[in-house]
Amino acid sequence: MSQENLFDEISEAIVNLDKEKAIQLAKKAINEDIELLDVIEKGFGEGIRRIGDLWDEGEFFLPELMLGGTIMQEAMNLLLPHLKVGSENISLGKVVIATIEGDIHSIGKTIVGTMLSANGFDVYDLGADVPAEKIIKMAVEKNADIIGVSALLTTTMIGQKKIIEILENRNIRDKFKVILGGAPVTNTWVNECKADGFAGSAIEAVKLVKSLLKK
Ligand code: B12
Secondary structure (H helix, E strand, O other): OOHHHHHHHHHHHHHOOHHHHHHHHHHHHOOOOOHHHHHHHHHHHHHHHHHHHHOOOOOHHHHHHHHHHHHHHHHHHHHHHHHOOOOOOOOEEEEEEEEEEOOOOOOOHHHHHHHHHHOOOOOOOOOOEEEEEHHHHHHHHOOOEEEEEOOOOOOHHHHHHHHHHHHHOOHHHHHEEEEEOOOOOOOHHHHOOOEEEOOOHHHHHHHHHHHHHHO
16 A cells, blocks of 8 residues: 555545544554655544535534544554654653643644653653643743643634743743744744744644754
């Protein structure tokens, strides 16, 4: 089976909410010599985004969205540990990452955190639905270089801006590079927040962090 066919099959399994097939294909990808990040982004990521579209179009309802999220999460639990293989021993920098308060979407943020970790960064992943204050407290405590904030809902994006406002008010804005992510985040939003950048995928996130820290 070609890689493209495998990605299509994975995406179909997710859209069909076929957990058994999705897990079987994840295991197949692990056992074969296939770039797992591509499997995640082009197979699983594509499928779950199609579920989002179907939900938006009224074809799917909340239970389907939730089941899709659960299957995706289980597949990530299998795949993500394998991305860590080959990680470097020296630390290239410290990254505190979280999904902002009010927002429980964690899949994309976790993929980004795992990829950064696999590429030699120390990553402190605080999870999802995390208050701005808690993210900043951790960044200060760990003397982080980067604060990464994910938001998947248009209603929670404002929390990304809040992080920067709090840092400015405390006169510690220049201690950290703040990067944003999540499907609704655009360059315009990054500029409005006065953030240091955003990335639309885990590969781009690694490139962004490396360029910000000049690694
Ligand atoms: C799966 C999913 C869920 C799952 C989440 C499970 C989980 N543990 O994460 C569940 C079912 C729980 C869920 C719940 C809800 N969801 Co939802 N969900 C999705 C869906 C289908 C996919 C998200 C996803 O995992 N994508 C795959 C990952 C790999 O992509 P990603 O998240 O974009 O991440 C990539 C990049 O953005 C980037 N990135 C991400 N984070 C970061 C952070 C940094 C720092 C950087 C640099 C980069 C970066 O890199 C990642 C890797 O490639 C989206 C549709 C979509 N198109 O996004 C809707 C979507 C986000 N959900 C939506 C909604 C409305 C909801 C609910 C409000 C539904 C409801 N009525 O209850 C609730 C939210 C409750 C809450 N308070 O948060 C809407 C949001 C609409 C809007 N305009 O705000 C969407 C867009 C669906 C739609 N088309 O309408 N959801």
